[in-house]
Amino acid sequence: MHDQLAKYAARLIADRAARPDGIAFAAQDDLLITEGNPELARLAGDTLSCLSALSLVAARPSLPFADFLVQRAETGESCIVPRDTETRTFLHDIPFLRRDEPGMDTGGRIARHLGNRKGVVVEGVGIVASGSVTVEQAYINYSSVFHATFVKYLEVLLREGFRLPGEREAFAAFRRDWLRPLTAEGLVFRQGALSEPGEILAEMEAVGRYTVERGLVDSFFGNISCRSGEVIYISQTAASLNELAGCIDPVPTDNSNTCGITASSELLAHRRIYEASGARVILHGHPKFSVVMSMLCAEANCPVSDCWRECPKVRFLGDTPVVAGEIGAGGLAKRVPPVIAGPGRAVVYGHGVFTIGADFGEAFRAMVEVENWCRAEYFRRLDDGPGLAAKVVTEIRRAPAD
Amino acid sequence: MNGWTGKILKVDLTSGRAWREDIPTELLHAYLGGRGLGVRLLRDHYRLDPFDPAMPLVFAVGPLCGTTAPTAARLTVVSRSPLTSTIYDCSAGGRFAWRLKGAGVDALHVSGESPRPVVLVVNGESAELIPADSLWGKTIHETVAALAGKGSVAAIGPAGENGVLFANIMMGEGNSVGRGGLGAVMGKKRLKAVVVEGERPVEIADRQRFDHARQxxxxxxxxxxxIFGExxxxxxxxxxxxxxxRQRRMAPTENxxxxxxxxxxxxxxxxxxxxxxxxxxxCYGCPIQCKKSTPQGEHLPEYETVSHFGALNGISSLSAIVRANTLCNELGLDTISAAATISAWGEARGRFPDAAEVATLLTDIAWRRGDGLLLSLGSRRAAAELGRPELSMSVKALELPAYDPRGAYGMALAYCTSNRGGCHLRAYPISHExxxxxxxxxxxxxxxxxxxIKIAEDSNAxxxxxxxxxxxxxxxxxxxxAELLSATTRVEYTPQTLKEIGERICLTERFYNCGNGFTAAEDRLPERFHAEPGSSGEGIDIPPIDRxxxxxxxxxxxRIRGLTPEGTFADADFLEKQP
Known part of the structure; x- marks a missing residue:
């Protein structure tokens, strides 16, 4: 199990989701083992020993956004409630512990929260997440909390502006030091239609790696497919985009066999997109600024309360359409196909970006463009001030989507 | 009290008496219902022979039954298995569970032995035994039809009446309480069927919280x-x-x-x-609807059934497999054990049965005649009788389902640690493997x-x-x-506390088994899996499992379970320390 702990500690560093000197893992088989930052390792071990789980990570995030959310929370609040679809679906909410909260020992308090949720924010310490089945699961849950608090904080900041001491400076450092330019430059893509299975698998594996390495997505947030004749090659559910070898299902378009039961939950969406667009490849990810921007809406007196599922409108981020729809059978497969063929890209409310192309180069560049546009637009609105940010909204051009 | 009724209906078939008792709230909170409650209720009886008249047969619903919690219209039947000799439980969906709760009880506890065949009729607060001589020998379909209009039915077929060791209890809508032969326990009590009717609603303590969790x-x-993928x-x-x-090369074929x-x-x-x-x-009220039927309403076989009547016996005719499934349902036979027992027998005699022969064999098993007399004992006893004990592909005498353990090592381990024998559902590692x-x-x-496996066993309990x-x-x-449960009952549960309850249940079951002589010696796979490879190919190697x-x-x-190296309990007072 030591190799697993080392692997996922390295992944957190590569993802830039945690500070390299602030990562600890604990895992228990018949024995409890801990590795990493000694102080956090102690905490991780103490916490895991109170839980019926296999693994746990305690790490200091590379950004202070989670702590800022805790500090902004009103007295009496005890959890962060993210609005992005991924978190809403799989984590629901994220409990937090304040720095000065009295009570039992820290490990015991964290365990109490992790007995009910997959991850917890501990102010001044970091994010602690558990995995009931694998070490990888603890890593995924940590990444999910990191993603959720990132998106949530950016949303809150746009709405409320800077409020905390040191917040403006920390955010400036984030813009200056943490963010990197998003680009497809220097990447090698196979051009044109792919037909040989070996060639398709190799290209999908490479492009999956690119999306993570270039910072478009965190590794578990997305899926990828390629159509060749009457077969759709698609990444499997719970597959890591940067480790797709052996994790791609060939699914016949006529459903003549059901091996694709392990395919991504978005198989149906991919199938419908192919039918509607004639594309050869599809890329789907959850780039953070696109997720944040997709949820900005100033529709007045709107009767829709479940925007994730029920919004019938097509809004636009630049020239990219935004539609509602939840994961899998939650409506996304119905709303994305009608809008994606023309622009070759679409954003799903609170969820992420779909791009298509004749080859992966085209799809990848489209996703970079969408995220770069959203990033630039986000900062433009933020720099204009919170009042304006709330008023200047994504344009509604036509409705309904279907 | 929300969620639970706090009542148990007890029926003594020997005297014909039926009465209600309170269930201590502490037990409901600590064991929830279903399997946990049933296992707890067997504490004073677990050493009895499965066919001893005093051995209870417990039908227990849970605190979510009667609500709109997804997939929760289910019950568990608990007793001791005549096939495996272990404590045994099996859950089934359908209206029966819903109506049992509607009759105002969390559990039905049946003991004793009726002098003649009877049907237990529960209607709201009333419970009575009615003669069933005319139903004895009838198929499930005939029995359910005869009892139409009285409520939801749980019945046995000829297999249960005749003591087939893998006889099912069948729900009127086609769900089965399968595997361990609880139908034979019911048959020994001469209880042909239970019919329930009840409409008492379940009050949910916090509707808003419940609805949110349901969403x-x-x-x-x-x-x-x-679940809902295409x-x-x-x-x-x-x-x-x-x-x-097939693609993973782990479909058990030819025994x-x-x-x-x-x-x-x-x-x-x-x-x-x-x-x-x-x-x-x-199942009633289930949004998934994973069972499949023909337009005429004939239930179609599940994965285990198609694979075991198919690959395990070398039969490729789908119509023959569907026919075998329907026969099992009518006769009240467990499809996995029936197909696996026939397969072991086929290997022993050097020829697997053809499609036509399977239908005859199933009927003979249910009526315990001809070759069916031997096969009705299950594969372990049958193979031993034939002098080929190694051909029984079972753990603790429960025939293995359609996941070859050489293709999933967690499954291999879980077959052996399962308290009810070679079952895939206790830890269900197929889910992640x-x-x-x-x-x-x-x-x-x-x-x-x-x-x-330990965590999954606890969670699933x-x-x-x-x-x-x-x-x-x-x-x-x-x-x-946990949210649905807390919202329903106003008692706060978390995943962690539920797993702790599950651990208590698993250890209690194991303690019962150890009390009946089970040790690590029974936590073993058939030798074949350590000695022979599976069918390697297409880049996938299926070697024997490293012993x-x-x-x-x-x-x-x-060690993780806190057991001795022999798989037993160091603390003889374990049970006394449990609620």
Whole structure:
């Protein structure tokens, strides 16, 4: 199990989701083992020993956004409630512990929260997440909390502006030091239609790696497919985009066999997109600024309360359409196909970006463009001030989507 | 009290008396219902022979039954298995559970032995035994039809009446309380059927919280490719797994001599849909509807059944497999054990049965005549009688289902640690080793599996006590179900506390088994899996399971469970320390 702990500690560093000197893992088989930052390792071990789980990570995030959310929370609040679809679906909410909260020992308090949720924010310490089945699961849950608090904080900041001491400076450092330019430059893509299975698998594996390495997505947030004749090659559910070898299902378009039961939950969406667009490849990810921007809406007196599922409108981020729809059978497969063929890209409310192309180069560049546009637009609105940010909204051009 | 009724209906078949008692609230909170409550209620009886008149047969619902919690209209039947001699439970869905709760009880406790065949009729507060001489010998369909209008039915067929060791109790809507032969326990009591009618509603303590949790569950169902994916079980039923098991080269074939059956596509999900116009069907109130039926209402076989009547016996005719499934349902036979016993017998005699012969054998098993007399004992006893004990592909005498353990090492371990014998559902590692839920694990590695299996056993014991369907957990988790439970009962539960309850249940079951002589010696796979390879090919190697590594992981499991190296309890007072 030591190799697993080392692997996922390295992944957190590569993802830039945690500070390299602030990562600890604990895992228990018949024995409890801990590795990493000694102080956090102690905490991780103490916490895991109170839980019926296999693994746990305690790490200091590379950004202070989670702590800022805790500090902004009103007295009496005890959890962060993210609005992005991924978190809403799989984590629901994220409990937090304040720095000065009295009570039992820290490990015991964290365990109490992790007995009910997959991850917890501990102010001044970091994010602690558990995995009931694998070490990888603890890593995924940590990444999910990191993603959720990132998106949530950016949303809150746009709405409320800077409020905390040191917040403006920390955010400036984030813009200056943490963010990197998003680009497809220097990447090698196979051009044109792919037909040989070996060639398709190799290209999908490479492009999956690119999306993570270039910072478009965190590794578990997305899926990828390629159509060749009457077969759709698609990444499997719970597959890591940067480790797709052996994790791609060939699914016949006529459903003549059901091996694709392990395919991504978005198989149906991919199938419908192919039918509607004639594309050869599809890329789907959850780039953070696109997720944040997709949820900005100033529709007045709107009767829709479940925007994730029920919004019938097509809004636009630049020239990219935004539609509602939840994961899998939650409506996304119905709303994305009608809008994606023309622009070759679409954003799903609170969820992420779909791009298509004749080859992966085209799809990848489209996703970079969408995220770069959203990033630039986000900062433009933020720099204009919170009042304006709330008023200047994504344009509604036509409705309904279907 | 919300969620629970706090009442148990006790029926003594020997005297014909029926009465209600209170169940201590402490026990309900500590064991929930279903499997947990049933196991607890057997504390004073677990050493009895399964056919002893005093051995109880407990039908227990859970605190979520009667609510709109997804997949929770279920009950568990608990007793001691005549097939495995272990404590035994099995859950089933359908209106029966809902109506039992509606009759105002959390459990029905049947003991004694009637001097003549009877039907127990529960209608609201009343309970009476009516003569059933005219129903004795009737099939399930005939029995259910005869009792129409009286309520929901749980009945036995000729197999249960005649003491077949793998006889089922069948629900009127086609669900089965399967595997361990509880139908034979019911038959020995001469209880042909139980009919229940009841409409008392279940009060939910916090409706808003409940609705929110329910929405969370449904969102996760929709996000799950296994549940609502276009190739998932809602569309194709569990036969959606046929193609996958073929591709993974772990479909038990010819009594587990091979792991690939060339003709498996004949009975895969798409074939069932095409050839039998399979339509959605399923348990009462369940949004998944994973069972499949013909337009005429004939229930179509599940994955285990198509694979075991198919590959395990070398039969490629789908119509023959459907016929075998229907026969088992009518006669009240467990399909997995029936098919696996016939397969072991086929290997012993040097020839697997053809399709026509299977139908005859099933009828003879149910009536315990001809070759059926031997086969009615299950594969372990039958193979031993034939002088070929090694041909029984079972653990603790329970025939293994259609996941070859050489293709999933967690499954190999879980077959052995299961308290009811070779069952895939106790820890259900297929979920992560094959279906990638909640996250994938390496199916050819034992690393971490002891802990994973222990946690999954505990979690599933809690699920079986809620009672919810395990298929829910291809999407949802204990987080959402703990919310549903807390909202329903106003008692705060978390995934962690549910797992602790599950651990108590698992250890109690194991303690009972140890009290009846079970030790590590029974936690063993058939020798074939350590000695013979599966069908390697297409870049997938299926070697025999390394015995030393298996034993090492099993020893870890015992340590994690706090057991002795022999798999037993160091603390003889364990039970007394439990609620």
């Amino acid at each position: 969370d569950v449904m969102r996760l169902f929709r996000a799950s490719p296994v 190739l998932g079980i809602a569309e194709y039923g569990t036969p959606a797994l046929v193609d996958l098991m 587990f001599r091979k792991t690939v059956f060339a003709d498996s596509g004949n009975y895969a999900g798409p074939a069932l849909r095409r050839d039998f116009q399979a339509r959605k069907d399923g 094959i279906l990638r839920k909640p996250v994938p694990t390496d199916r050819f590695s034992f690393s971490g599996k002891a802990r994973i 809690a699920v079986d006590s809620l009672v919810a369907c395990k298929f829910s957990f291809f999407g949802a988790t204990l987080e959402e179900y 030393a590594r298996f034993n090492e992981e099993l020893a870890k499991y015992y």
